[in-house]
Amino acid sequence: MKKSLILCITMVFLLLVSNASALEIDQTLTLNKDLYNTTWNWTQSFTFNPGLVTINSASLTILANDVNLPDTTFPLGEIDTIRGDGSLLGTLVQGGVLTDSTTVFNFNSLLFGSLLDGSMDFNIVTDVGRGLTLKTSRLLIDYSVGGETPPPNNAVPEPMTLLLVGSGMLGLAGLKRKFRK
Ligand SMILES: [Ca+2]
Ligand SMILES: [Ca+2]
Numbered sequence: 001m002k003k004s005l006i007l008c009i010t011m012v013f014l015l016l017v018s019n020a021s022a023l024e025i026d027q028t029l030t031l032n033k034d035l036y037n038t039t040w041n042w043t044q045s046f047t048f049n050p051g052l053v054t055i056n057s058a059s060l061t062i063l064a065n066d067v068n069l070p071d072t073t074f075p076l077g078e079i080d081t082i083r084g085d086g087s088l089l090g091t092l093v094q095g096g097v098l099t100d101s102t103t104v105f106n107f108n109s110l111l112f113g114s115l116l117d118g119s120m121d122f123n124i125v126t127d128v129g130r131g132l133t134l135k136t137s138r139l140l141i142d143y144s145v146g147g148e149t150p151p152p153n154n155a156v157p158e159p160m161t162l163l164l165v166g167s168g169m170l171g172l173a174g175l176k177r178k179f180r181k
Helices: 002-020 109-115 157-180
Strands: 022-036 039-045 053-065 081-084 087-091 100-106 119-125 131-145
Touching: 022 039, 039 131, 053 081, 053 109, 081 100, 087 100, 087 109, 119 131
Parallel strands: none
Antiparallel strands: 022 131, 039 119, 053 100, 053 131, 081 087, 081 119
16 A cells, blocks of 8 residues: 555656656757758757657757858849758848858747657758858757646646645545554
8 A cells, every 4th residue: 555655656746747847959060061052961860858749849040151141143142941851941041251140940830740750851952153151050949748738837737736636645545544443
């Protein structure tokens, strides 16, 4: 009886802890790749721990150099297109000649599914007649375990849950005493 009670308390505690904590993958790859009028691929692989997860948000941040601003020859400026697992993410922010620019692609939730296998293949198609340097690629994934997304304000429901668990325990203890009598 005592052993199963302890097991029960431990399991409830683990469940509460796992549902409350949001986890994160924050992975930056250094690419330093000079590209000119071409396409190029790179892959980011990662491990969810534990395996059963819900993705809350994800983004890719690209630091690039020499993504040209519009000029007389190229009125639109340099257009470099990025894809993740075949889906279009968008184009790089233009920073000017030999200047760094940072582009953040926030993933549409439809893309979350293709992150669940623990890797994403990225692809860049660079502008015709233009070159750039891909410096770093940062993948940021915010996820939860236990198949539940934590509520926006999880400070309120937790004491209530603990109260319910606590009163359940008291009930069990009372039942135990009754049987002994
Ligand atoms: Ca994938
Ligand atoms: Ca350029």
